[in-house]
Amino acid sequence: MNEERFSLAELVDWLALPQGPRDRSLVLRTALWLYERRERISLLDCPASAWSDILATLQVQQAVSLIVTGRMPPLVGELTWKVADRDFTDVWLRLHPQAPENGVEFAKVEFATVDYACAGRAVLLPTGDRATAQCSVLVQGEQMLRVRLASGASCVFVRSEVELLDD
Secondary structure, three states, X not given: OOOEEEEHHHHHHHHHOOOOOOOHHHHXXXXXXXXXXXXXXXXXXXXXXXXXXXXXXXXXXXXXXXXXXXXXXXXXXXXXXEEEHHHHHHOEEEEOOOOOOOOOOOOOEEEEEEEOOOOOOEEEOOOOOEEEEEXXXXXXXXXXXXXXXXXXXXXXXXXXXXXXXXX
């Protein structure tokens, strides 16, 4: 089987070429690249390699981190593994040539992002009401915005359906 092994740091460097900015858009490109290949990617040589129901989230605050959650039966509950961006050289991935078939399995990973840059900004909703942004998320390849309504309730909108207002 022809498989390609690489670190998360190598992937980020490759997606940043040629000398592109290392900003929030790079994090989003990385998550989209991983999401588009999610059926063929597995984690290697890490605590999460043996887990099931894996979600890997690139979280953007002041710095970027990778937060991986999953289950490891027969243990009850979920496990979490958090890695700072400076340690992305230690996060190894394998890109399989094709999705598993005929009983051959590897622990597939779902990918997402959470970005807090917009937190606190005013948002104009499709109804004309205003809300407060909490975070921007990329889930299943779609950009979403989580907001807090005037009532205090939180909800999620497709990013293109709402308008982030200037501060």
